Amino acid sequence: MSETSKQAVERATAFEKTVLPNGLTVLVHPMPGFTGVYALYGTKFGSIDRSFVLDGKRWDLPAGVAHFLEHKMFENEEGDAFTLYAKTGANANAYTSFDKTCYLFSASSRTEENLDILLSFVSRPYFTEKTIAKEQGIIGQEIKMYDDSPDWRLMFSVYQCLYGQHPVREDIAGSVESIAEITPEMLYACADAFYRPQNMALAVAGNVTMQQVLDAVERAAIPEKTGVVERIPVCEPRQVAEKERSFSMPVSKPLLGVGFKEALPEPENQLKTEFLCDILTELICGSMTPLYRKLYDENLVSPGFSGEILSVPGALCTVFGGETSRPEYVRELLLQEIRRLRSEGVDAELFTLCKNQLYGELIADLENIDDVAAGLFSAFSRGRTPAEEIDTLAAITLEDVNSALQNLLQEEYSATVIIRPAGEKKGELAS
């Protein structure tokens, strides 16, 4: 690495961190030259957090509670957060993933007021039977919208085949049936357990200073919460739950998903293992590979066919997928290529190019205020900083990849899902 690039990376990855007496982590990246501010206030509570003990009482949640809570935290007795933000003009939103819930705004002015709004409504839960019933209707429609998305259905079908117990197998929003079980008491318990400053971070990037953010946190006077919260881990067997699944829906062409369930790495190897999985997906069917060229030239797949990884507490898997006119044949080609690379070793030039590409992607992710704030929250929730990610990537060797491939992407721990166009005759999976 040249001295110039080293300094550039140091500037790009720099941020300030403060942990307040109430336990809240504050992360700020002032970015000169930017007009706007992007703030993200989040908690380590997502759709996979389904069982916990709060002050001695066990709670087992139906699917979709974290997402439901996200919707409901947007309103209190005085109205919803959108109405509050309308007074400042900020663009506000929220999202729930497998392992976190985040509330955010982006604004090009009135930073202090926007921070005050963000911190106030997320800190004051308010639910009634009536407001919950209304939200069940809205979220029910959201679930139906996703039910029509072939990519979404493919992804969750693969997770359901790979995982028999882990909640990653269930839609983040839950189902119409599961959210019908949600009660005000359940939501208050979740807010009490997970929306506590010790479990949360405020990440802000852009035209802002740490002092502005700390002043806002002080104004919000977020109290420390007492009591004990214990997450109950899931016992997930190594074997997959279901080897094959096939169904139909209105699509123009079949979709194929091939997932590989991986053994969980030791915590100190987590980041490196994720990079190894990422690099392997590129080395197997990325646009530089002979397999991709064959698939493309023979019109076996659409351009989006690719691999990606999922890594959340208790689950790590790699999923290859996309549109293909011959799903069984493409699956076989994919497995053949993995076997070939395992026996022959990966191409040294391709490996270097993949690392180059990933480095560029990491730098690009440090460019926009929204990506930077999200990266800071990730630094909190996953316990890693952008600088550590770049260092870990740089340290990976060709030998690491070849060695990892002896254990990763094993057929024995794989599952296959095929979505066929509605009305098409069901085919057989190739053995």
Add this chain to the structure above:
Amino acid sequence: MERKQIADGVYLTALPAGQFHRCRVSINFIWPADRQWATAEALMPLLMERCCADCPDMTLLSKKLARLYGASLSVDGVVNSGSRVLTVAVGGIKDEFALNGEKLSEEYAALALGTAFRPYFVDGVFDPEAVAIEKEQLRELIASEMNEKRAYCVRQARRKFFGDAPAGVERYGYAQEVDGLTPETVTRAFFRMLRSARIEVMALGADACAVEQSVLKALEGIERAPADLPAAFAQPAQAEQSFEEPMDTAQGKLCLLFTAGQPQRPEKLSAARVAVALLGGTATSRLFVNVREKHSLCYYCAASYASMAGLLCIDSGVEHQNAKAAKQAILEELDALKEGPITAKELADTKRSLKNQLGAVGDTLQGMENWYFGEIMRGSLFTPQQVMEQVDAVTEEDVRNVLRMFTLSVSYTLTKGENAHV
């Protein structure tokens, strides 16, 4: 922003981008859309994106991009209000991040120009093998539009709305014409584009002088006769046409298209921006607050506006059984804004939201490029700051006057209904 003409029908716009880690060069060819050439012109981007004369193999090109630290190369074609636009764009991390001191930005510009002006030809035409492969991809691209139901419903409605008008020329061409494409026809389409297109080059954070010289060099020997671009044109008002298409979906889709009967003049656009945002562009808009939140008739309900076509689009995700009620509620909200009161608070809220969006334009490369390219296409060249001032000056009466121009032309529904008809 600096903009100048560097040759007949060729313009360079330079946008400073010192705060970003990446830089980007894009070359936009703009020429009148023509139904007769649509499918050949749709195939061109696919062929241009896979390789060029300087790098005549798609795998080698992928490796070159990876060597440039994952630089992006895209060739994209759209139809924009009667004009065909083909954009070649290359972007990547700035030189200071190169691990070994490489001059990356020079390579980005060279790659963009090579892709735009020097395709890989075999015996004077696009590589026949590549043409055969990309024809299949194009065919599937056309067929796959049904996978995304929301976008599909809007596209179907637009087809009914535009009919045979130039603005309705299909971005991806026509499935029945793909078979007939040959290397010769696509090559003719390419040279027709080189000859007749206006060329808009945008350099974001790249050395504009170097880009200018490279463009002029690339143009040497090319016979140019830039065609006039079609004037903005709006569909005339007509009696509403209603369509239902059966599809086995969990959620129904509803799209309503309205015409203003005339294109929006750029200086009047801010009033339309406020009106459409107030109607259905924010989380406090009438459609969101009333149709979604109050009446629970849909999951989403949003309004958008294509100023050059005078087209207002409202699309919604609805329970199948609620589609008719949702349509009625949407029309009532529009009528209420046309004739009823607009509070000072909701007008002020809407303006603040719009100004917030305008203030953020300069915070992303994509935002800056999209903004100034849109302004260039409209021929206005307002800065976001100027538009903020215009937004501030919009009155309730301006909002009403804009919305009163719109009449419903097409409603299109994806439904489970047995009596659906297209």
